[in-house]
Amino acid sequence: MKRYINFSLLYAVLAMAGGVFYREFTKFNGFSGKTSLSVVHTHYFLLGITLSSGAGAAISGIAGIGHILLGVSLVLVLVQIRERVS
Numbered sequence: 001m002k003r004y005i006n007f008s009l010l011y012a013v014l015a016m017a018g019g020v021f022y023r024e025f026t027k028f029n030g031f032s033g034k035t036s037l038s039v040v041h042t043h044y045f046l047l048g049i050t051l052s053s054g055a056g057a058a059i060s061g062i063a064g065i066g067h068i069l070l071g072v073s074l075v076l077v078l079v080q081i082r083e084r085v086s
Helices: 002-029 054-084
Strands: none
Touching: 002 054
């Protein structure tokens, strides 16, 4: 059981790191085409509506904060489960 918990924690961290790497790497290089990196952390942006730059930045900021909170809480939950199993 402990082995599965450790793998769960590892894959959660790798998925989050992969998503951050994909986003920042493509943004830094100004790449906007298709890449296989996009499937590392699968999310679809369903907001197909054209927004002003301020509204787009606000949504991106809120989404970023949400991802950070979700990622930290997921890691904390998995660490607590690992401690309880031990």
